[in-house]
Amino acid sequence: MDGQLGWGTLDNDEWRKGPWTAQEDKLLTEHVSLHGDGKWNSVSKLTGLRRNGKSCRLRWVNYLRPDLKRGNITPQEEIIIQELHALWGNRWSNIARSLPGRTDNEIKNYWRTHFKKSKPSKKVEKARARFLIRQRQEKQGQEEQQHLHQGAQQQQADMRAAMKRAEEAALAEDMEEMTYVYSVSCMLQGGGFSGYSSDGSTGDGSWGSLWNLGDVPDRPSAVTALHGERR
C-alpha cells in the first residue's frame, strides 16, 4: 500500500501516515469543535498536525465524529444494508446515509466480510426471506399486544404522511430522481417483494414497514433514503 513507506512514517511531502495517535485525535477533534468540519486542508496549517486533508477528513468521518454509533451492526441494519445494496449496488455513502451513525467505510467493510462471497441473487433472496420472517414475527407479536398494534398503526400512518411530504419536496427538487424512486417503489410493491404486503400489515406496500423494524432510528422518510444524492 505505502510501498516502502510502511506505517507511521512520513511521505515525501512530510505528511504523517499510518495509525493515528491519541494526541493527533485530540488536535483534530479540537480543530473541528472550533472551526467545524470541512476545509480539511487547513487543518495542518492551523493545528500543526502533520496529516493531509484527506487523512483528517477520513479520520473524522470514520472514527472521531461524535454521532457515530459504536458496536455491531444490528440484524435490522443488516437487512437494510442488504436491501439497499440490492437497489444501489456499491453506493456505500448512499447506504450509509440511511443508517444514522454508520459510516460508508463501516458498511463497506461489513459487506465485504459478510456478503461478498455469496452470489447476488442468493443474497437478495436471503434478505427477502429474513425480512418476511421478521414481518411474520412482528405480526404475531402485534396480535398478542393489541395496544402496541394500535401504536404501530399510528406510527405507520405518520410514516406515510412523512413520506408523502418528502415525496412532494423531492418532486419539486428533482423530477428525474423521483422517477427513479418511484420505479424502485413499484418494483418492491410488485414482483420484487411478492409477500411484502400479503398479510396486510402495510396496506400500501410502502417502505414504511422497512423502517419500522424495532430499533431502527427515526428517519425523515424512506424517500429521503432513496433520494440520497447520486454522484
Place this chain on the structure above:
DNA sequence: AACCTACGCAACCGCAATCTA
C-alpha cells in the same frame, strides 16, 4: 504451545465531482 487462517477494522490510494479564484 506454536502455527495457520479467517475476520474485522483502520487507513491509504486513485479517480471523479465540485468549488473557487
Place this chain on the structure above:
DNA sequence: CTAGATTGCGGTTGCGTAGGT
C-alpha cells in the same frame, strides 16, 4: 470560461486478533 485546489467516494491493503488445528 477555465485551470488548479479541494472534497468525497469506492476499491484496496495491511495489521491485529480470535479461533481452529
